Structure formats: C-alpha cells, structure tokens
Amino acid sequence: MGREVRLSHLDALFGELDYPITPAAAAAEFDDVTLRLADGEENLGELVADLPDEQYRSSGGLMTDIHNTLPRGAVGEPFQSEGDG
Template sequence: MYGSRSQADLTELLETATYPISVATARQEFEDVRLVYADGTEPLAAALDRIEDERFDSPDEAQSSIYNSIPFEGVSEPGQSEGEG
C-alpha cells in the first residue's frame, strides 16, 4: 500500500515502475495510491482513467499525462493560497 501522495511525491513513485508500462498495469500497480490536491484527494486510478494513452514509455511521460488529467481545482499544493489582491 502506497497511501496518499502529494504531487511532489508522484515523481518518486512513478520512478519505481518498469517502463514501458501500460496504463492498465499502472492502474493495478498503484491501486492503493491517493493523490492529495489543494481541495481534497483522489485515487490515482481515477486520474489514470481520464488518460487516453495506452501506455507510458517513461516516468516523465506518465507524470505529464497524469498532471494533464488533474482537475484545475486540484493543481496547487494543500495549504497554498493564491495570494492577496
């Protein structure tokens, strides 16, 4: 079980997989992972469900695809504000 991961931890997690890796295999391998967003959490599998790619050839490609699937509201890290004014 991997537990909750912030977006900063995602890079390290994705580097543990063997590439190329299919999106379906990534979904199974990381089924217990929850991403932590500014407005809550989401299973990594749910983010992977929104990805149209069939496989990832590298950790960078996987991370980019996952980041592109994250809802706009979840982009900043927990506890961050958008500033004043």
C-alpha cells in the same frame, strides 16, 4: 492499508515502475494510493486507468498526462507551492 502521496511526490512513485507500461498495469500498481491534491483527494489508480496513451515509456509521460487530467484547482493557486518541497 492504503498509501497517500502528494502531487509533488508522484515523480518518485512513478519512477518505481518498470517501463514500458500500460495505463491498466500502472493503475493496478496504484489502486491503493490516495493522491492528495490542493482541493481534495483522488484515487491514483482510477486516474491512471483513464489516461489517454496506450503505453508509457517513462515516468515523464505519466506525469504530463496526470497534470493534463487534473483540474487547475487540484494543484493549488497559480504561482503557489504546496509548501512541503
């Protein structure tokens, strides 16, 4: 059974990885994860597989590139929170 995670909880999930890590290796870890977004959902493994860097040294780099990849509507209305803390 697959896992689901909200965008606001990705930091904890990315923190579980061993760094440095390639997008392909990270994608394999997340191939069963559905990322819940404000405007729908995406497979996290597929999103991570398409990230631009060859290697990530920390979860911060992954978070930055995921946020840069998602369309603006994926995170909700500007200045609004997801409401789940």
